[in-house]
Amino acid sequence: MYEERFDKRRFDELRKIEAETGVVPNAAGSARFKIGNTEAIAAVYGPEEVKPRHLEHADKATIVCKYDMMPFSVPDRAKPGIDRRDMEISEVITSALNRAIFVEDLPKSMISVYVYVTQADAGTRCASLTAASMACADAGLPMRDLVAAVAVGKVGDSIVLDLTKEEEDYEGGTTDIPIAFLQSKGEIVLLQLDGNISREDLKKAIELGRKGAQEIYEIEKNALKRRFL
Amino acid sequence: MALENYVYLKELAKKGLRLDERGYLDRREVNIKTGIINHADGSASISLGNTRVIAGVKVLPGVPYPDKPDEGSLVVNFEASDLASNYPVADKILYSVEVGRVTDRAIRESKMIDMKKLAIEPGVKSLFVYIDLYAINNDGNLLDAANLAAIAALLTTKYKVEGSETELALPIDRDKIPFSSTFVKIENKIFFDPNQLEENVSDARLTVGVSNAVNSIQKGGDGFFTLEEVDFCVEKAFLMKEKTKALVKDLLQS
Numbered sequence: 181m182y183e184e185r186f187d188k189r190r191f192d193e194l195r196k197i198e199a200e201t202g203v204v205p206n207a208a209g210s211a212r213f214k215i216g217n218t219e220a221i222a223a224v225y226g227p228e229e230v231k232p233r234h235l236e237h238a239d240k241a242t243i244v245c246k247y248d249m250m251p252f253s254v255p256d257r258a259k260p261g262i263d264r265r266d267m268e269i270s271e272v273i274t275s276a277l278n279r280a281i282f283v284e285d286l287p288k289s290m291i292s293v294y295v296y297v298t299q300a301d302a303g304t305r306c307a308s309l310t311a312a313s314m315a316c317a318d319a320g321l322p323m324r325d326l327v328a329a330v331a332v333g334k335v336g337d338s339i340v341l342d343l344t345k346e347e348e349d350y351e352g353g354t355t356d357i358p359i360a361f362l363q364s365k366g367e368i369v370l371l372q373l374d375g376n377i378s379r380e381d382l383k384k385a386i387e388l389g390r391k392g393a394q395e396i397y398e399i400e401k402n403a404l405k406r407r408f409l
Numbered sequence: 410m411a412l413e414n415y416v417y418l419k420e421l422a423k424k425g426l427r428l429d430e431r432g433y434l435d436r437r438e439v440n441i442k443t444g445i446i447n448h449a450d451g452s453a454s455i456s457l458g459n460t461r462v463i464a465g466v467k468v469l470p471g472v473p474y475p476d477k478p479d480e481g482s483l484v485v486n487f488e489a490s491d492l493a494s495n496y497p498v499a500d501k502i503l504y505s506v507e508v509g510r511v512t513d514r515a516i517r518e519s520k521m522i523d524m525k526k527l528a529i530e531p532g533v534k535s536l537f538v539y540i541d542l543y544a545i546n547n548d549g550n551l552l553d554a555a556n557l558a559a560i561a562a563l564l565t566t567k568y569k570v571e572g573s574e575t576e577l578a579l580p581i582d583r584d585k586i587p588f589s590s591t592f593v594k595i596e597n598k599i600f601f602d603p604n605q606l607e608e609n610v611s612d613a614r615l616t617v618g619v620s621n622a623v624n625s626i627q628k629g630g631d632g633f634f635t636l637e638e639v640d641f642c643v644e645k646a647f648l649m650k651e652k653t654k655a656l657v658k659d660l661l662q663s
Contacts (some may be wrong), residue, residue: 205459206544206605217447220546223492246491251541252449252465260488260541294491298463298545299447351518 182336188345194330194342198308201318204292209319211403213311215396216344217301222311225320227289241286245274245293247308253300257364260284276329276360276369277310282322291321302345303331305333306358309370314400318407326400328393329360329370332385334377341384341392357382361391363397418610421481422494422595428606430602434533434645436602439656445566451566451579458604459548464558468579469567473528473535479534481527485513487555493547494604495605504551507627510586511589512542512555515618515625517589523565529570536570538563538579549605551625552616556589557653582660588653590646594632599641601649615639618648 195216204210207223213222230236247270251257262270276346277293293315295308306329308367313327333340334355335347348354355375362369370388377385418428421590425433436457446452449465473480487509489501496504516522525538540562542555567576591609603611612632618625623643628634634642654661 204461205495206495206546206548212491217643221492223494248490250463250465250488250543251486251539252446252452255448257467257469257539257541260486292491292494294494296490296492298445301447401510 182338182350185340186328187344191338191340192391194395195344197291197396197399199314199399201314201403201407207319209315209317209321211311211314211318212306213314215307215342216301217299218297218303218307219299220295220297220304220308220311220338222295222308224291224293224312224314224321225321226253227286227321227375230288233306235290236288237289241282242272242273242290243277243283243293244290245270245277245295245312247273247297249294249300249304253297257306261300264396272370272372273307273309273312274352275314276327278321278326279318279367279369280313280362281316282324285322291316300345300347303316303345303358305329305367305370306331306360308312308320310396310400317404325362325364326397327344327360327369328363328397328400329358330389330392330396331356331358332389333357334375334381334385339381341388341390357385357389359386360392361390363393413606415610418606421496421598422598422600422610425598427600428645429604433599434601434649436649436652437604439557440562441656443561443660447601449562450568451562452556453561453565455554455561457550457554457557457602459546460550460553460554461545462551463543463545464555464559464562466562466566467539467541468566469531469537469539470534470571471537473532477524478529478532480524481538482514482524483513483522483538483540484558485509485516485519485540485542487512487542488544490543490545493544495547506621507629508551508555509542511552511616511618511625511627512559515556515587516540516559516563516590519618519620519624521582521587521620523582526580547605548601549608550591552591553589555600556587556618557656560586560588561657561660564657564663585620586622586654587618588650589616589618590647590649590653592642593615593630594638599638601645615642617643619643619646619650
């Protein structure tokens with residue numbers, strides 16, 4: 181039974197969050213998002229000419245996203261460069277941003293989004309996507325909404341919000357569900373699951389995720405306001 | 410590559426002036442933060458004007474190289490990260506390699522880290538010091554920023570050896586720390602700590618890493634330096650070294 185969390189949080193409590201924009205002054209837009217000991221930095225370039233040309237779409241923008249973990253972000257040393265996991269995460273982040281951004285308003289252009297994880301303690305894809313969406317907003321791209329992403333899951337028998345690495349490795353079994361919302365409409369733009377969970381619990385977990393995403397959404401908005409006001 | 414104010418910068422340089430009104434030996438504002446990465450044994454974030462580099466050091470056991478069985482090893486890796494996608498040379502990989510290698514050279518050749526003390530079992534096991542450097546924003550002079558980030562991270566490194574809970578500092582000789590100073594030549598005038606605009610219009614670049622002696626030099630760019638100019642830069646590098654050292658004064662004492 182998992183009755184008290186390793187870090188004493190409530191089951192529906194997020195870790196401490198820091199968010200700021202403009203951390204990469206020479207990029208069109210940038211952001212840093214830190215949740216607990218997980219931190220991601222994102223920079224956005226564009227809209228600009230599509231290179232290589234074969235990626236160009238006549239009717240919409242091309243979003244190219246790269247997710248990478250810095251070698252010192254994990255307890256061992258991660259080899260620099262993109263591995264299969266990085267590629268997959270880049271792909272799911274790209275898909276989410278394709279819905280968040282009005283890509284049809286920017287035909288024949290390219291938007292490059294780069295996200296680097298400086299510290300990892302679970303939930304890196306969620307932190308990365310949140311940072312990426314803030315950076316897109318910071319760059320002034322036309323967007324439906326900010327993306328707020330968080331991991332929910334089942335640790336032992338408890339449905340919990342914002343898992344840490346320690347919880348992901350819980351010996352009693354963990355189901356990890358990264359989820360991202362366009363919060364104001366409740367659109368789910370990223371959803372992954374690995375583990376073992378019933379239909380009812382999954383529904384509860386997603387609802388809990390929506391609640392956590394709302395808090396993240398407010399923090400994102402405040403960070404963007406601070407930059408301009 | 411953006412060539413903003415190309416002619417204007419050159420005209421200013423002829424008179425020994427800079428667009429941001431600095432003197433030829435003035436450095437941009439430096440900010441140093443250490444202990445920023447929880448999983449690294451040592452870490453630092455450096456900003457040099459708008460240029461920003463972060464460094465993470467990890468000390469991990471490995472198999473020593475056959476030619477140096479009783480020594481630890483140093484691995485320096487600089488990543489010209491995509492966060493800063495505005496590098497002066499079209500070939501980003503080349504740039505990335507150069508900064509990493511020049512930073513590596515200064516630290517290695519100065520012998521600031523006593524590699525012999527990092528041996529655990531000759532020929533079988535020794536400690537590897539990995540220094541990973543990432544450019545977060547590029548506004549010129551990544552070479553000096555990377556050097557300073559690496560030094561600050563090394564000075565704050567605390568590592569543990571397997572099977573022991575004691576935190577150890579790296580065997581660093583504080584008198585041998587190499588500091589890098591980068592100069593560019595624009596219209597036959599020398600300027601210290603170039604920003605990106607200046608790098609773009611420069612004819613040549615000279616990076617000098619000095620501790621007690623000169624430990625590394627790297628000439629970049631298509632232009633040339635005369636013997637007098639090289640000597641001038643080396644002289645100023647020794648002068649700037651003292652100023653750079655003053656920036657990490659607190660770290661040196663700890």
